Amino acid sequence: MPEGLRRLPIRRQHQAVEFAVLSPCVVIVALWLWSKTRPGGWEVTLPQALSQVLSLIAIQLFAIVLVIAARSRGIERIYGGLDKGYRTHGKLAKVAFGLMLAHPVLLVPHYLATGQPVPALFWFADFWPRNVGVASWYLFIGFVGLTLWRKVDYQHWLVSHRVLGVPFVLAGVHAVAAASDVRAFEPLRFWVVFWVVLGTACWLYKLFLYERLARRYAYRVESVEEKGGGILDLRLAPDGARMSYEPGEFAFLSVQGRADVSPEQHPFSLASDPARRGLRFGVRQTGDYTKSLSRLRPGDRVDVFGPYGEFTSYNFDSARRQVWIAGGIGVTPFLSMLQHESHTEDGKRLTLVYSVKSRAQAVYAEELEALVAMEPAIDLVLHFSDDEGFLTGERLVALTDQPETTLFLMCGPGPMMKGLRRQLLGLGLKPHQIDFEEFDFV
Ligand SMILES: Cc1cc2nc3c(=O)[nH]c(=O)nc-3n(C[C@H](O)[C@H](O)[C@H](O)COP(=O)(O)OP(=O)(O)OC[C@H]3O[C@@H](n4cnc5c(N)ncnc54)[C@H](O)[C@@H]3O)c2cc1C
Structure with a gap:
């Protein structure tokens, strides 16, 4: 494989995302296991132990979710752009939400075995750290559950995200104040407090300061x-x-x-x-x-x-052969990239496929034709799906004489990008040869 493709950031981005998400989770589990080496640390049943460790992972993931949503440039780089960051954010929130729900549910067998009333697990008592935890649990169900499992419109989704920090802070306070390993074991307490403070700071920043302090x-x-x-x-x-x-x-x-x-x-x-x-x-x-x-x-x-965003010409510069696939309004980033490439004169070979339903929908065709007319290294392919059917992976691969070293960049409707990606992978292309921009955060 040529040097150009090996230096593409796409593969590294996948690894960076895995590292950024998994390493704090590994640390929190390791610290929890370490906390159990204290005398009497393992005097818990398996469901209790699971309940404890899964709730810690949930807090960790929610903290990462809030950090991603703060729209920091550095964090965005790790996640391969804000659009992909928000996708990761959504997936992590779902996992964290499931784990959070499981926290009291896993304690049910212990309550049954010890003759304690099970409803007490889910209701308020005369112990404030417990009440904070119960309140957090119900708020999570209310705010997050609704948006995750029912299709709500974007504005309601946004409101639920603005208040997400409240149950997160309550969960953090519950973890630190309740009679738990977090309270009893300093290294674990330090780690949890650090992430709760970081997550809370990111949430407050996004809520109150972003509009003033962001670029x-x-x-x-x-x-x-x-x-x-x-x-x-x-x-x-x-x-x-x-x-x-x-x-x-x-x-x-x-x-x-x-x-x-x-x-x-x-x-x-x-x-x-x-x-x-x-x-x-x-x-x-x-x-x-x-x-x-x-x-x-x-x-x-x-x-x-x-x-x-990380879907930029600069990040893809090392690939000498590129095929760009624009579906409808997904042509916009390519308009900018095309104008940039027309100045660079660095000998890259580019093919832009502009796919729309019909000629009437190809509102940027004339402008693109005029741009590529001056650039012998750039080709334009107009694809009208009403006449020719949907674009296929085979058609795209046939556009390049070196498919194994070509970079395929896509921006368009989600189902189109998913389908083409699957087809390209089926034709033997490697995941790091395909990148895309999403026009949807949800
Ligand atoms: C990285 C990125 C780049 C984009 N570039 C373009 C572009 O160049 N041209 C273009 O036409 N569209 C682009 N979009 C999509 C555009 O942001 C949405 O179509 C627009 O916000 C829809 O608003 P609406 O209320 O008119 O439509 P609605 O029909 O109310 O919303 C359609 C969908 O757009 C999303 N959306 C709505 N409001 C927002 C918001 N405030 N922030 C984020 N997403 C929202 C939701 O998923 C919603 O379901 C881009 C989106 C993203 C994430």
Whole structure:
């Protein structure tokens, strides 16, 4: 395998994620086992021991979940971009939630065996550390359970995430204050307190300080153009310092001072050439917020938070042969990357496949054709799925004469990316030859 592919960060990202998640869990379990070496440490039944260790892992995972959500640039790097970080965040939250639920349930056999009333496990008593734990348990069920196991809309999902820190803090207090190994054994107590404080700090930062302290740039609307096919082309000009970014990154937009457009933050890929002063976004109008953006007028203020993301030309620079697959509005990061690559003149071979339902939906086709016309090393393939059916892995592999060293980058609807990834792997490609950008955090 050539040097270029070996130096790709994708494989390292998988390892980094595993390390970032597993190593604190291994430490907390090791410290718990160490705590058991104290005299009388093992005087517990198996369900009790399981209940203890699983609840510690749950606290550890929830702390990591809150750290990811703080949108730190360093943390984002570990998780392969904020979009993938949020995916990991969702998976970890599910596991942690399950473990948290199991904590009192696993104690039921012990209560039955010792003749204690089982309902007491799930209700308040005259011992405050227990009550804090019970309150935390019910709050977790209320806030997280609802959002994880029922399809709620994004705004409710967001609210549940804002309050997630409350049951987490209560669970941490319960672990430290209850008559437990955490309270009795200093190294374990130190580790748990450290992660509870870190998780709480990240939660409070995101809740109260992010808007003030995060990288935020003031921009003004330059133009808003309906491009057809439900797509809006939004151009912004800096109103002061401009944001520098890498091609393929994304930012959160927050419209200011318009009663008819919400100031809530929404992520969009930067479709512009990073060498230029202005920013450009291609917005597919799917819901209330994106539809409301057509009300923007030149001069309106838009705050831009970012940049974020690891799906950038710089990270993929070492792969000399690349096939890019854009599904619909997933073309936006490639617009930026294409403009960047047209300056680099470093001899990379690129093929961009722009897949849409029909010619009418290919709103960026003309612009892409004009860009690639000047670049002999870049090819454009337009794919209309109404006429040709869905794109297939075979079709993509046939586009390159060196499939085993080609990097395949995708951005588009989730099912399309999943399906193509599975097909490409089935054709013998390695996981580190495929990367993608997700347009959805949930
Ligand atoms: C990294 C990234 C890059 C993106 N780039 C683009 C782009 O270049 N062009 C484009 O058209 N779209 C892009 N999106 C998607 C865009 O953010 C959503 O379509 C938009 O926020 C939907 O808002 P809505 O209320 O109009 O639609 P709705 O129909 O209400 O929401 C559709 C879905 O979008 C997601 N969503 C809604 N609100 C938010 C929010 N505040 N933050 C995050 N996700 C949300 C939810 O999963 C929701 O189910 C990107 C998303 C991500 C995560």
